[in-house]
Amino acid sequence: MLNLIRNEWMKLWHKKATWIMTIILVIMLIGIAGIMQWATSTIQQTEKTPSWEVNLAENQAMLKAELANPNIGKAEKERVEEELALTEYRLDNNSAPLDPNSRELYVVDSHGMLSMVTLFVVIAAASIVATEFSQGTIKMLLSRPVKRWKILTSKYVTSILYALFLTVVAIVATIIAGYLFYDSSGGSLLEYKNGSVVEISYWGRVLTLYGLQFVGVLIYTTFAFMIGSVFRSSSLAIGLSIFLLFMGPNVVFFLSRFEFTKYVLFTHTDLTGYITGNMFIEGISMPFSIAVLAVYVLIFLVISYWSFMRRDVTA
């Protein structure tokens, strides 16, 4: 099996596209940071931003006003109470939040940039099986003393390794961009846990966010891998995956009032919502999301293996 994965890895890196995608990823991540920093620096020079204490005090007053509203919903009330507790903790303990223009916050907030990784990994995963068919090499590959499921597994593992590799590249590039364009500042991250406010570790938060984002990358990789191996067309697989990558979350947003949205894949592809508080579907939890995702991944893989193993090679 190790030899098969080495083979796939070798083929992957002999394709120019793989290098180009990796280089583009680095350039984009660093370039976007540079442009953003340059743009903000031209605007913000005139006005002086108020200190975090002033901001939080304003926020505190606003939240209190909201709580005073008798029509506030239960969920909304909980959310506001939580935020208020965090705000008060900061003011009482003189614990500054991360500066909005700091290197630390930039790295934390850039986890969404992994969608670029998704884009590139989808391209690789979609073509890893499909190009063997389109170039006719599949008949050379499958007439070897290696069972088909092993070959497919080596391809899937290679796709995931590439996803992992690009994710690490993206994190490193983001950190480099952070060092190039942003200054470090103090500040801490707080979390409301079981009725009390706790301080959490910065790198722990970074790893959690990128880790959860990586789960999304894996889901799309598996999906593209399935379409590529079932339909043997990399363009179809790339097109469909990217279409769903952009459309899926929007569709879920529009359908969010229906009960069945809970079981739609795209409700769960961005797990970071549980950390950042951007989950807009009611009544779901992290374990539930993970269960739903696991079922989908299992279905995708079963379809891929089933079709690949029983296919007659006529290419």
Place this chain on the structure above:
Amino acid sequence: MEKQPIVELRQLSKTIGKKKIIDNLNLQLYPGQITGFLGPNGAGKTTTIRMMAGLMRPTSGEVFVEGQSVTDHFEETMSKVGVIVENPEMYKYMSGWKNLLHFARMNKSITKERITEVVEQVGMQNRIHEKVSKYSLGMRQRLGLAQALLHRPKFLILDEPTNGLDPAGIREFRAHLRKIANEEGVSVFVSSHLLSEIELMCDRIAIIQNGQLIDIREMNQVEEAHYYIEAQPVEQVRELLTARGLPLEVSGEGFITKIEQEKIPELIHSMVGANMQVYAVQPYRKTLEDQFLEMTGGGQIAESHKK
């Protein structure tokens, strides 16, 4: 047969949709023997070969390699089989060497030395580190042969192997196959449209039509002695030959007849004695092409053939 067959097709059938592509094929292939596989377009050659190479699953029946079924013992059987199906499609973006390395890793214990050895065998040592995309078709064929020989297979399946080779290359290729068949006892199964090629290369031919095997024959079978006789006047020749009870077939200016070699001098003598003008008496050998067209009815899409 005293020898055990290396490969055996037993009642092999393949149905795609409602169409029966291969119908109950039985065939045995022996070590050291080169078997040609002939058939008109659409007869089921490629389908048969793909089933033997593990690329297609038979609807019923099985392929056995040294007594083991390919379906049940895929890894054991395929490690004894070398395959070139149609054009050997290689990974064009990698060098020939990396391609061989790739395929070597898919077998157990193929050393770098073995790769070097095979590369020299097919005469590619000077350009093996260039990208395959820069190779000519002939060089790709050589590389294709190299990958098929890497693991020292006992059975070699070749689909249209000389496609794209120049005459010298074809000759070399033929010598090569002969050599591995004779020296290493490899059984070779070659399909080709080039009948003259098959004729020069094979010990035995199997002919398939409409998914059924219609004939298997040894190539060195002693041909019945046919002679071509051309003499004037034609009518007298006809009479003379008919009088001797010889079968006649008109061919151009003369006749083809079946006659034993010893009787030729006497026949010429009597023709000359009867004042006939003898222009030619020569051995006549039906080419494989003639035989093939005769057997398959000459038509590409003949009606289904029943024995």
